[in-house]
Amino acid sequence: MIKKAMAVIIGTAMLSTFTVFAEPAKSAKQAKDVTEFRQAILTLVKSNVGALGAMNKGAIPFNVATMQTNSLRIEQLSLMLEDYFATDTSGFDVETAALDKIWENQGDFKDKISALTAAASNLNKVAKAGDTAQFKPAIGQVFKSCKGCHDNYKED
Numbered sequence: 760m761i762k763k764a765m766a767v768i769i770g771t772a773m774l775s776t777f778t779v780f781a782e783p784a785k786s787a788k789q790a791k792d793v794t795e796f797r798q799a800i801l802t803l804v805k806s807n808v809g810a811l812g813a814m815n816k817g818a819i820p821f822n823v824a825t826m827q828t829n830s831l832r833i834e835q836l837s838l839m840l841e842d843y844f845a846t847d848t849s850g851f852d853v854e855t856a857a858l859d860k861i862w863e864n865q866g867d868f869k870d871k872i873s874a875l876t877a878a879a880s881n882l883n884k885v886a887k888a889g890d891t892a893q894f895k896p897a898i899g900q901v902f903k904s905c906k907g908c909h910d911n912y913k914e915d
């Protein structure tokens with residue numbers, strides 16, 4: 760009984776290790792769908808950074824509640840990116856700005872995702888703590904993480 764449970768645990772652990780590698784899309788339809796899904800996530804990310812950018816520029820006053828809400832959303836959305844970029848669509852003619860090297864550099868791409876997750880999480884902490892001196896640099900880190908990935912993995 761214990762042996763069987765162990766086998767299941769080890770099997771599951773191995774499975775999750777294997778799924779970190781990009782899988783090629785199996786059909787044009789799947790490639791189109793996953794492309795739209797990942798773009799939808801990034802569109803929502805954009806929607807949530809909008810207010811932060813405006814605060815950073817001084818176009819609107821700093822609002823701690825918005826900072827908390829939006830940074831939490833960005834963090835959660837960032838956690839979906841790995842899964843939604845796991846399917847390699849480079850073999851299909853999809854309308855995308857994603858560069859093929861995403862699927863050749865999965866480790867580095869994941870680091871770029873982690874940078875966004877960490878920056879959003881930090882902004883949330885700063886906002887929660889009401890650390891006004893840190894608002895701007897914390898928002899700046901979020902934008903830096905977008906650029907850090909786009910410069911490498913997104914077409915201009």
Ligand code: HEC
Nearest residue numbers: 798801802805808855856857871872875904905908912913
């Ligand atoms: C880990 C890499 C990565 C990070 C981090 C990242 N992006 Fe992107 N982003 C991409 C890639 C790749 C695409 C192109 C996706 C496609 O067209 O399939 C993209 C596309 C977009 C799009 C266009 C979506 C569409 O509808 O085509 C927007 C808007 C966007 N990103 C905003 C942001 C913002 C804002 C941030 C930071 C808060 C951010 N991204 C962080 C990789 C990233």
